[in-house]
Amino acid sequence: MKLLSLLFTLLLLASTLSFGQKINADYRLHIREASSRIIIDGILDEKAWEDADVATDFFMITPMDTSFARVRTDVRMSYDAENLYLIVVNHHGMEGPYMVESLRRDFSFGKNDNFLLFMDPFDDQTNGFSFGANAAGAQWDGIMSNGGSVDLSWDNKWTSKVTNYDDKWIFEAAIPFKSIRYKKGISEWGINFSRLDLKTTEKSGWAPVPRQFPSASLAYTGILAWDNPPPPAGANVSVIPYVLGGVSKNFENDGDNVYRREIGMDAKIGLTSSLSLDLTVNPDFSQVEVDRQVTNLDRFELFFPERRQFFLENGDLFANFGYATIRPFFSRRIGLNVPIQYGARVSGRINKDWRIGAMTMQTAEVEENGLPSQNFTVMSLQRQVGARSNIGAIFVNKQSLRYNPDATEEGKPVYSEFNRNAGLEYNLASSNNLWTGKAMVLQSFAPNNSGNGFVHAANLKYASGNLTWEWQHEYVSESYTAEVGYVPRRGYYKINPSGGYLFFPNSAKILSHGPQFGSTFFWNKNGVKTDNTTFLAYNIRWRSQSKLMLWTAYDFVKLQRPFDPTNLGGEQLQTGSEHEWVAWGTEYTSKPQSVLTYAFSTRMGGYYENGMRYNITADLGYRFQPYVAIAMAANYNQIELREPWGSTRFWLVGPRIDVTMTNTLFLTTFIQYNEQIENINLNARFQWRFKPASDLFLVYTDNYLAAPFNVKNRSLVLKFTYWWNV
Template identity: 60%
Template structure:
C-alpha cells in the first residue's frame, strides 16, 4: 500500500508542475460597451450588435473533434451599466430544417434538445462559474458551475431572454443582470466558451475547442473574454423574495378534520461584495419543489435523493461536494427532515481568485411528536486554490440539539465532523482526483471515529482508468451527512478502452470494453462484499447507446436482511451469498419524436434465488408544448431460500415475489412562462400510489405562482391515505 501511495502521490506532484497556462489562451473575444440601447426581441438590428466582435468558426466536439463544425454559429456580447447582453445566431444544417426540443420546460435535458449555452468563468480560475442559454424553442437554461465542468441546474436567478426561428436559423438574445452573477470588481479578463448542440446534424460544437471525451462545459478549455474596461461594480444589490402560502391537508387514515394553513416567509439575498453573497431565510417553504422520483429499493442501504431546495443551492458545492457520493460529511437534505426550518443564514462566495468561503447556520423547530427536538446546524467551509486548477478544502459541521430531555435516548446531544481534502484537477483535465480525511465527534462514540479515502482518474481519448480506496471507521458518525455503511475498507479499480472508427461513414461514434471491481473488506482484511463486472458499450453517432454486461457478486451479510425490502422474513447475519448476472441497456436516439430506453438484467440473487429486472421508459412529444412519458419497472424475485423459525422449528421458506413501479408523467408547457406537470407513481413495493400535479406561472423573471395538488392512495383499492393542496405566491424584488 505504501508503494501505491508513493506512485499516486508522484502523479499528483507531477500535476503541480504542469503549466497553468490556459489551453485555449489564443481564443480571445473582446467585449465593449454598448453604443446604443439593446431591446431583447431576437431582432439584432441595433448598432451595438453590428459593432460587437463575433465569436464564430466553432469547432466540432462530437462525433469528431478534429475539424470545424458543419453547422455555423455566431455569438456576440456587449454590456451597459446594468446588464451583460448576449446574442447567438444558430444557423440550421439545411434551409427549412425544423428543430428538436422536449418542450418549453426550463432547465431542459441537454442531450434531448437543440440548444445553445454559454459558460462564464468570472474569476478565470477554470473551476467555478455560471451557465446561461436556451433551447431552440426558447426554454431557458441557467446554472451555477463547480468542479470545472459540472452545472447545478437547480440554481435559479433573474434574467431575460427570447428566441425566434425562421427557415435558415434560430436566434437567441439575452440580458443577464450583473446583479445575478458573482465576480471580482476590477477584473477585466474572464473565461468564456459557447456550446451548440444540433441533433438534426448529430453535432456538438464549441467556440474554443474541447476534446470529445470531456463535456462542452469544461472550463479547462474555455477561451478568454477581454473587457474594454472592468465590468461595472454593482451598487446596492439586495433582493427580497417573500412568499405567501395557503392550503390544506387531510389525513383520511386517522379520519381527522382537514388542517388549514396560511404562512408567510421568504428569503433575502445581500451582495456583501460583488463576489460574496449573504442569504437569509425566515420560515422557508419548499412545497413547490419537484417530487422525488420513486425507485424499487432492493439495496441493503439508504437511498440518496439530490437537494432541490433553492436556498441551499448557491455555492452548494462548497458544502455538499466534500467527500464522495457515498461518503458525505454534510448533506443538506438532513436539515428540515420532517421538522420545520425556522430561519437560517448563509454567507458564501469568493474572497478573491484563490480563496472561497462558505458559512451556514440553520435553526429547526421540534417535530410535532416532540421526538426530535429543536436543533441548530452550523457548517463552515474554506477552500484555497493551488496550482492550475486544484484546491485544498476544510469543512466543519456541527449539529446541536436544544433543550434535549435526559429521557430522550433516540437523539444525540451533538454531532460534529471536521475534515480536510485535496482536489486534483490538472490544467488539461486529464488527471482528476481527491484525497480526504474526516473525523467525527459524538457522545459515547470515541476511537475508530474517522475516515480517509483516495481517488484518482485518468481520462484520455482512448484510455480511462480509475482507482479509489476508502476506509470508514466503525464509530465514524455523520448525522448531517450521507454515509450508508461503516466499518470497512474498500477498493474500487476501473479501466476502459475506447475505439474510434476511422471510417467517416461509420454509424458508430465510439465503442469499447470496461472492466471493474468493488471489494469491501472487514477490519481483519477479509472480503465481505465483492462485485466484478465486464461491460461493452457502443455509442452511435445518432446519440443512441447500447451496452451489455456480465457480473459476479459475493455478499456476507453483516445484519439481518429482507431480500424483498418489503417487511418479510430476513436472511441471517453472517450468511454467505453469491451469484452471477448479465444485462443489457439501450437508449434510443434523442432526435425522434418517440424516444425510449430499455434496461434488463437476469441472474442469481440472495438465498440461491434468482432475479429478473426489467426497466423501460417511453416518451412522445408534441413539440414544443407537450411531453408524455411512461416509466415502467418490473422485478421478479424467485425461489429465495430464507430459513426461518416457525414454532421453534427451522423451516426453509421459499420467497417468490414481484414488484411493479409504474410512473406516467405529463408535461405541458403552454409558453416558456406557464407550465403544467402531473406525475403519477404506483409503487407496489412501498404499497403506495402518489399523484402530484403542479401549475407554475412565471409572471416575472424569478417570480412565480404555484398551485400544487398531492394525493397518496393504497394501491389495492385506491383508498385515499392523505391529500393536500397548496397555493403559493413568490415575488423577486430588487431593492
C-alpha cells in the same frame, strides 16, 4: 493502507505541479460597452450588435473533434451598467424543423436543439454560471462547480427571447450583473459557447473541447476580454417574500382538515461582487419537484439530491466535500420532518485564491416526535493551488438545544446532544482535465466519544480520448458518525480499480465502441472480505447518438447484518451467510432526434440464496413539440427464492405529462405507482412565471393505498413568490 494513502497524496500533489497554462488562451472574444440601447426581442437590428465582435468558426466536439463544425453559429456579446447582453445566430445545418422536447425550463441537454453559454467570471477554471435556451425559447440556467458540473436546480433573474426563421433561430438574452457573482476589477473571464444541432447530430464549441469531456468543461474555456473591468453590481439586495395558503388531510387517521396560512422571506445581499449573504425566515419548499421513486433492493440507504434553492448557490463548498457515499454534510438532513425557522449563509470568494462558506440553520421543536430545537452549522474554506486544484477544509456541527438525556425509546436516546465532523481534502484537476483526483480525511466527534471515528479515502483518474482508468480506495471506521451527512455504510476498507478503452472506427454509422471493466472489494475491520462486484461491459455508440451497452457481472456478499432480499419486511437472511452469483444484461437508449424516444435495460441472473432475479426497465417518451411532452417509466422485478420468500414480483410505474403553454406557463403532472411500498403518489404542479424569478404555484398532492384503492393523505397548496430588487 496508510502507505498507499501517502503515495496517492504525493502523486496528486506532483500532478498539480505538472500542469499550469490555460489551454485555450488564444481564443479571445472582445466585449465592448453597448453603443446603443439593446431590446431583448430576438432580432439582430441594434447598432450595438453591428459594432460587437463575432465569435464564429466553432469546432466540432462530436461526432469527431478534429475539424471545424459544419453548422454555423455566430455569437456577439455586449454590456451596459446593469446587464450582460448576448445574441446568437444559430444557422440551420439542413432543412427541416427544429427539435425540442417542450418549453419546459432547464430542459434535457441531449434532447433539444440548443445553445448554451458557460462562463467563468473568476477565471479559476472551476466555478461559474451557465445560461442558454432551446430552439423554442425554453430557458436554461445553472450554477457550475467542480470544473464543469451544472446544477440546474439553481434559478435566477434574467430575460431572453428566441425568434425562429426558415434558415436559423436567434437567441437574445440580458443577464443582470446582480444575478451573478464575479471578481471585482478582473478584465478577463473564462467563456465558452456550446451548440447542439440534432438534425446533424453535431455538438460544437467555440473554443475546442476534446470529445471525452462535456462542452461545459471550464478547463477548455476561451477568454472574454473586457474593454474595461465589468461595472460593479452596485447595491445588490434582493428580497423574495412568499405568501402561502393550503389545506391537507390524513385520511388513514380520519384526521380533520389542516389549514396552512404562512408567510416567509428569503433575502440575497451582495457583500462584494463575489461574496454574498443569504437569509431565510420560515422557508417553505412545497413547490419543489417531488423525488423520483426507485425500487430499493439495496442493503443501504438511498441518496436523493438536494433541490431546494436556498442550499444551492455555492453549494459545492459544502456538499461536494467527500465522495458519493462519504458526505460529511448533506443538506437534506436539515428540515427532515421538522420545520426550519430561519437560516443564514455567507458564501463566495474573498479573492482569486480563497473561497469561504458558512451556514447556520435553526429548526423548531416538535413535540409529536420528541425532537428539540436543533442548530445546524457548517463552515468551509477552500484554497486554490496550481492551475485548477484546491485544498479544502470543513467543519459540521449539529447541536440539540435544551438537551434532555432522559429522552429515550426502547432504552436508546431519541436524539444526540451533538455530532461534529471536521475534515481536510485535496482536489486535483490538471489544466487539461486529463488527470483528476482527491485525497481526504475526516474525523467525527460525539458525546462520551461514542461516535468518534475516522475516514480516509483517495482516488486518481486519467481520461484521454481513448483510454480511461481510475483507482479509488476508502476506509470508514465502525464508530464514524455523520448525523448531518450521507454515509450509508461504516466499518469497512474498500478498493475500486476500473478502466475502459474506446475505438473510433472510420464508419458512417458507428461513432465509438469499446470495453469497460471494474472491480469493487470490501473488507470489514477484521480484514474479512465481505463484498466483491466485478463487471465487464461493452459499449457501442452510433453517430445518431443512440447507445447500447452489454454487460456481465460477478457478485459476492458476506452479510454483516440480517437482510431481507426482497426489502418487503419479511424473513431475513442471517448475519455471516455467504452468497455469490453471476448476472448479465443490456442497456439501450434510442436516438434523441425522433419525437418518439425510448430506452430500456434488462438484467437476469443469480441472486441471494442461489435464487434468480429478473429485471426490466423501460422509458418511453413522445412530444407534441413544443407544447406537450409525455413520458412513461416502468420498472419490473421478479425474484425467485426458496421458501419462505418464494416468488416475488413488483412494479414501479411513473407516467408524466409536461404541458408548456408558453415558456412562462407550465403544468406538470407526475404519477408514481410503487408496488414495493404499496403506494400511489400523484403530484400536479402549475407554475406561472409572471416576472423573471417571480412565480405563482398551485401544487396538488395525493397518496393512495394500492389495494384497496383508498386515499391516504391529500394536500393542496397555493404559493405566491415575488423577487424584489431593493
